[in-house]
Amino acid sequence: MQRDEIGTFASLMPELKADEARFQSYCRMSQKTFNELLYTIKDDITKEDTNFRNAIQPELKLMLALRYLATGQSFQSLHYQFRVGNRTARKAVYEVCTAIWHKLSPSEMAPPTKKDYIMIAQQFLDLWQFPNCLGAIGGQRIKIKYPNMTEMQFYKNKGTFSMVLQAVTDANGNFEFVEVDDNGRHCNAGVFKYSSFGRALTDKNLPLPEDASTGESEPLPFVFLGDETYPLLKNLIKPYSRRGLDDLKRKFNYRQNRVRRVVDCAFGMLTAKWGVLQNTMTITAEHAKTITLACCVLHNFVRRREGRPNFSDFELEEEKNLRQATEVTNFGRPAQEALDVRQRFASLFMKT
Incomplete structure (x- = not known):
């Protein structure tokens, strides 16, 4: 699929992982914190592949959602960057944000x-x-x-x-x-x-x-x-x-x-x-x-x-x-x- 070959996640993520400062600027957190967050919410944002399409990777979903939160850019813009559908980008943001609140609030805001x-x-x-x-x-x-x-x-x-x-x-x-x-x-x-x-x-x-x-x-x-x-x-x-x-x-x-x-x-x-x-x-x-x-x-x-x-x-x-x-x-x-x-x-x- 295009998102696995030329989307922002496929092309930029390896570069960001090689440069901690750029990663932090892009995702608003360190790689260590990103990985902990991903581990915490992964079960809530993971979907099964179907006969018609592959599910979006949890790591991609999280990166897309964090980019939206960091910039407030339009879902149309995220659609082009990450090579996912407009509705898919919107749904991913809501899904990730719901998981973040439900998983983190009991410990981070008890x-x-x-x-x-x-x-x-x-x-x-x-x-x-x-x-x-x-x-x-x-x-x-x-x-x-x-x-x-x-x-x-x-x-x-x-x-x-x-x-x-x-x-x-x-x-x-x-x-x-x-x-x-x-x-x-x-x-x-x-x-x-x-x-x-x-x-x-x-x-x-x-x-x-x-x-x-x-x-x-x-x-x-x-x-x-x-x-x-x-x-x-x-x-x-x-x-x-x-x-x-x-x-x-x-x-x-x-x-x-x-x-x-x-x-x-x-x-x-x-x-x-x-x-x-x-x-x-x-x-x-x-x-x-x-x-x-x-x-x-x-x-x-x-x-x-x-x-x-x-x-x-x-x-x-x-x-x-x-x-x-x-x-x-x-x-x-x-x-x-x-x-x-x-x-x-x-x-x-x-x-x-």
């Missing part, structure tokens, strides 16, 4: 236990000097074209359609939780309200550690950090309103925002490696979800095996971040308990 949360909090303290922090939460818009649902459900603005990827990251920028909301009209806080993570946090179903002393204060709750679009809860702390800031509130906002931006940096690293998330995907919403989740779990899988780039390469400028327009969902007046928790953190930071 829900944290109480013991895990204690370790995560220590990492936030060591790396970012913020005590009792369990994660940074934020959202990233994923653009899609012609979703297979009602236009109003996805319409955002300026004629584009989108879904929202909500994520919680640890201190190193790895994802603890990810969820894709298919209602593009929701802002971050709206996504949080209806997400499984948001419900688990508000219903007190997460295995959070008991309140702990920070050394210079009475025991404080363990908290997640969100931007001003999120609700203020006992275990979810957002900045003070920018109006009328005194020194205490200004210092708290600086410390909180510095740590919360870890999730922004994680999104930056995610989209820099997996370029499909930078583009408008011309696929159904369900397939866009699958592809997005696969990219997120690959983010953890690759970084844990190959190290991490410096956060500074992806950090947003402070002033730009503060000027960025936000949408605020009205959750009503925060409970006094949540206001008190934030005030106690702010008072602590005035002493340190």
